[in-house]
Amino acid sequence: MLPGGGQPWPLGRVMAGMTRSLALFLGAALALAGGVAARPAYDLAPVDAEAERLVGKYSLAGASLRLARGGAVVHRQTYGGYSGNERLAIASASKWLSALTLARLVERGDLRWDSTVGEYFPDAPVATRAITLAQLFSHTSGLRADDVPCVSDRFTTLQACAREILAVPVLAAPGTVFSYGGNSMHVAGAMAEIATGQAWDDLFIAQMVQPLGLTETDWTAGTNRAGYVRNANPRIAGGARSTLDDYGRVMDMVLAGGLHEGQSFLRAQTLATMALDRAAGLVIVNTPVPDYDFGYGIGQWVEAKDAFGATYRVSSPGAFGFTPWVDWQNGSSGVLLVSGNGGLMRDDLTALERLCLKQLDFERTTNSTLRPPGPLPAVSTPPPPRHSPPATRRVPTTLDATRRAL
Secondary structure, X not given: OOOOOOOOOOHHHHHHHOOHHHHHHHHHHHHHHHHOOOOOOOOOHHHHHHHHHHHXXXXXXXXXXXXXXXOEEEEEEEEEOOOOOOOEEOHHHHHHHHHHHHHHHHHHXXXXXXXXXXXXXXXXXXXXXXXXXXXXXXXXOOOOOOOOHHHHOOOOOHHHHHHHHHHOOOOOOOOOEEEOOOHHHHHHHHHHHHHHOOOHHHHHHHHHHHHHOOOOOEOOOOOOOOOOOOOOOOOOOOOOEEOHHHHHHHHHHHHOOOEEOOEEOOOHHHHHHHOOOOOOOOEEEEOOOOOOOOEEOOOOEEEEEOOOOOEEEEEOOOOOOOEEEEEOOOOEEEXXXXXXXXXXXXXXXXXXXXXXXXXXXXXXXXXXXXXOOOOOOOOXXXXXXXXXXXXXXXXXHHHHOOOOOO
């Protein structure tokens, strides 16, 4: 059903009238609203065989796989010794969760993608003040990639660590190089704390955990404690832990063009902006996937673009092998949960992802009047701020004090 109780329009008619840059995303949302026929049966035996081979080849404790399409989980399988309920460190898959948290704040008007470091850290070194939030979260900020030691320090704060990061001499001018690393995202998380007056844990709970119904995701990957464990210095770029089904719920929302259980969680335009390849044309200084022709958006890899330049597949694999992806053209998403050497397994993990996409492919409805979506917009226009921000922002005292992580 559409807002107001009307029936879904024919998908071709709707997509033909859309702006080309958003057709892919809103088409996915309409599909989940009931605008497509019942899904066909899929032959996923080759996928299961490949996953079993992966577990054996790398002597993994196990693996779990969740594939979704059309608003439903079409395949959920475990391999080796896994039960499907494992809660594991997800490393760089955390970046996508952080990016979506920030996107919610952008939509609320607390932040803008072009908010600068200088707005929140006016005493930061001059070379860092013009860096934008989008650059911080797309590895194009010019900050150095090697983690500053405080990023892994459980006994400091996100605010204190961000200031240490900003004090390090920059690698290059903002927007001139792509250098993959976690320092810049740490600074972005600190900006979010200042903008809202809330600690990162409180932001994440309010913007992700509660609205999406997450029950096993937090920012303390180094512990086995149950429940949500708070962390005063969360590793924004790689410190989360989660489960197959929790992360799968996030991917369901992204695949649906920002819808969650029929309600808007994020605008399709916001997801389009996040999926824009911001590394295109830049000097590549540091990348963990040199053998792949991937771009990078905001908190996610751009794996594939169509002939018109529109992104249609994004992912955020982690160092331990945890691999989530969304493919709007294919109409499916996947989460592969493993724990091993992600770098060593990368080719096999990517091959398994591609096999999933192949086995889930279907004959899409053809319409000669439709054209592929055009290039995504370079920036989105955020809603007006709910209030005028002060010229100088001060860190709330609750965030400024040194707090010991639980």
